[in-house]
Amino acid sequence: xxxxxxxxxxxxxxxxxxxxxxxxxxxxxxxxxxxxxxxxxxxxxxxxxxxxxxxxxxxxxxxxxxxxxxxxxxxxxxxxxxxxxxxxxxxxxxxxxxxxxxxxxxxxxxxxxxxxxx
Amino acid sequence: xxxxxxxxxxxxxxxxxxxxxxxxxxxxxxxxxxxxxxxxxxxxxxxxxxxxxxxxxxxxxxxxxxxxxxxxxxxxxxxxxxxxxxxxxxxxxxxxxxxxxxxxxxxxxxx
Numbered sequence: 001x002x003x004x005x006x007x008x009x010x011x012x013x014x015x016x017x018x019x020x021x022x023x024x025x026x027x028x029x030x031x032x033x034x035x036x037x038x039x040x041x042x043x044x045x046x047x048x049x050x051x052x053x054x055x056x057x058x059x060x061x062x063x064x065x066x067x068x069x070x071x072x073x074x075x076x077x078x079x080x081x082x083x084x085x086x087x088x089x090x091x092x093x094x095x096x097x098x099x100x101x102x103x104x105x106x107x108x109x110x111x112x113x114x115x116x117x118x
Numbered sequence: 119x120x121x122x123x124x125x126x127x128x129x130x131x132x133x134x135x136x137x138x139x140x141x142x143x144x145x146x147x148x149x150x151x152x153x154x155x156x157x158x159x160x161x162x163x164x165x166x167x168x169x170x171x172x173x174x175x176x177x178x179x180x181x182x183x184x185x186x187x188x189x190x191x192x193x194x195x196x197x198x199x200x201x202x203x204x205x206x207x208x209x210x211x212x213x214x215x216x217x218x219x220x221x222x223x224x225x226x227x228x229x
Contacts, residue, residue, distance in 0.1 A: 006160075034216065043206060043222045044161070093160050100166060104149050105210060107217055109160035 002028050004096050006110035013084055013117055020080045021113045023094030029074035030096035034107065035067070038091045050077040084117045091115075121145065122220035124207060130226040134196055139223040141207035142189040148210060150190050151217070152181055155204040164192075197227045 003026040013019050023033055031052045036044040048069055049057040056069035066088075068080040077096075081088055091114055095107040123142045131137055141150070149168045153161035165174050167183035167190060174181045178201075180193040194201055204224050208217040 004160075041224065043204075044219045046216060046218075049216055091158075095160075100149070101168075104166075104168065106151065106163060106166055107208070108163060109153075112158070112160045114158070 002026075002096065002098050002106075002108040004094065004108045004110040006094055006113050008113060009111060010114045011116070013115070015085055015117055016083055018080055018082045019084055019115060020078055021092055021094075021115075023077045023079070023096070023110050025075045025096040025098075025108075028096070028098055030077075030098065031074060032097040032105075033071060033077040034095045034097070035069060035077075035079050036093045036095065038093060038112075044093065047079075052077075081115065084115070086117045089115055089117045121218050122207060122209060124205075124220035124223050126223060127221065128224050128226075130228065131197055133198055133227055133229050135227075136193065136195050137197055137225070138191055138193045139205055139225070140189065140191050141220055143209070144188065145209075146187050148187075150183060150187075151208045151210075152190070152192055153206045153208065155206060155222075156202075161204075161206055194225075197225075199227045199229050201225060202227050 033050040050071040071077040093112040095109045155161040172183045
């Protein structure tokens, strides 16, 4: 299967600072990537769809000015959590979409980033 | 209303037992994926099913897509502690471009 990496795997930051998380597709090009947030013992919550060369599409309730997404190349998308607060502490996971057949796609996930805001 | 209903939500069994988890909806899907996620890691894609009635096997795991493409099941034979994890089903709507996930089934296999 396709490989997606995330960096960093863990980050601790102080309240009010910004944190950037990188998501890379290592062995394929991804015009579309997704950013998810996951709370303990819960399923994935889609935050936004990252499109290469265009603006990200945010899900309802997700603040686009707080969670900045940049998809500058076909293998890299970044999520920047600006002015982080303790309630932003969570497990953030990205995925990259790869064509399967016709109009069908498969998603491959990164290993996730554990963000702790103190 | 939850688009995808996964059941059971939690399942704890002994090593060697068989189990089935379900993913149901009232909508028709173009494809359905099953993932397994271990704590602190990202979900790993297990299988994609596309055709109604399709059955796929991955070692001790058997995946079935309903004839009407509205539901799916995952059956594990002779479960092992290494099967422990969160099992998620996800669907993609044609032309929608993004996936929707179920709430997951947390499986614990005790040695």
